[in-house]
Amino acid sequence: MILPSASPSTWLLALVTAAAYAIGAAVASRSQASRSHLAMAPAWALHAGAIGWSQLGGAPHFGFAAALSMTAWLVLTIYALERELFPQMRTRWALGALGGVAVLLAALFPGRPLQATASPWMPLHLTLGIACYGLFAAAVAHAWLMSRAERQMRQATQLHSSLPLLTLERLTFRFVRWGFALLSATLVAGWLFSEQLYGRAWLWDHKAVFSVLAWVTFAVLLLGRARFGWRGRNAVRVLYAGAMLLLLAYVGSRFVLEVVLGRTT
Template identity: 65%
Template sequence: MILSSASTGQVMLGVAAAAAYAVPALQAARSHPLTVRGALLLAWLLHASLLVLGVVGDTPRFGFAPALSVTAWLVLTVYGVESRLFPQLQARWALAGLGGLAVVLALLFPGQPLHVAASPWLPLHWALGIASYGLFGAAVVHAWLMTRAEQRFRQAADPHSGLPLLTLERLTFRFVSAGFVLLSATLLAGWLFGETLYGRAWKWDHKSVFSVLSWLAFATLLVGRARFGWRGKRAMRMLYTGAGLLLLAYVGSRFVLEVLLPRGGSV
């Protein structure tokens, strides 16, 4: 837990990042836009510093909460870049809340220490997997924005209050495609080089099963989109299904081991 596993510097950075995230999450509608953007940028920088400190510390750790923390930071990074290109994007309060929650969870559940004999290629394998989490997370955020835009359209709200539906749809599937490529590379590396990375060959455990099921869901979505023109609710349901299965793969299995059935072991 936090008192025994996190350094003073990590606790201070985490508290500061969560406090900075709270400004756009709770005060987005009442604060000046410059204040909200400044607080979100500060929170993003503090969050990045916290992640770096966790990697270069004396005992690097990893688990379900750090994985969620990195994913949230990546989604916020994507949003920061996109908001420069598309100022109409309006998801600061939701993403700030996600970032703050991820930071707090990572402090409370910092995960297990990395094994000293871990392969030097293991961080690269994790980086591929977490990057795919981030891209699929960005796709889910865009799918949520699409749903919100459709609701505004049906309610005859201001059509200029957000990105057009077709633009959101195009961005969503770009993120899905990029995430699918990285997920494929992650699974292929685990299958071919599992013994080098983890000291054992590929094993059909819960993580592997859910990862493959999520890959199949995303593959079905992309084929359905290209071959049959899937869009709207059918495509969104498949996207949410794939994202949910992927979340269960590593984050879900580690949550069970670290929280519901706490025990030591490699990550």
């Protein structure tokens, strides 16, 4: 099995970015709450540069690791924006680890080169898909924080998040609704313009099947919350199930092709 390798400059940028995430998380944990988020800013900017370099520094590549890296960067961007509204949010080590691992994976598995004959609509389709991944990843992160806060309340221990439980719940389902809208747009675009995007009609492969199953799961979750007031652990389990199906739809299938089978096409 021969895997495509990234260029030395890509590896250097990835290593510097991962180190910046580790240093930023360590500095942030010792800084004042009002300034701690600034420690992660250099790593966030380097991560954006790494993503841009991977697409503009040579022939554009895309694969499961690139999708994970872009998703992680979007989650970090959402966190940075939320940090301005909720300064008490403290998940620096987890986010630093997420960003560092994602950027190193993207260098280790650069993915397949995008064909020059690809549809000009392909970048828009990929952007919709990655934005959808980012919103659902943010929903999963907030659901995890919500579950942790609920568990700490039951155990009468000190809350690390300091965000009210209802606020975390509202944020979680806000991201679910936005992600569901983008997932719907991505599926409709793939169904209507499959021939222009991929040169073939809509095909019920495992990527399409998992994507539709994820859409159905999220639709049930939103319907259950609107009609029956679903919340708490049961709603979180449905969210996790939908997110896992969505992860398998592209990232999982590309991981099997690129890593397990050693294929890039």
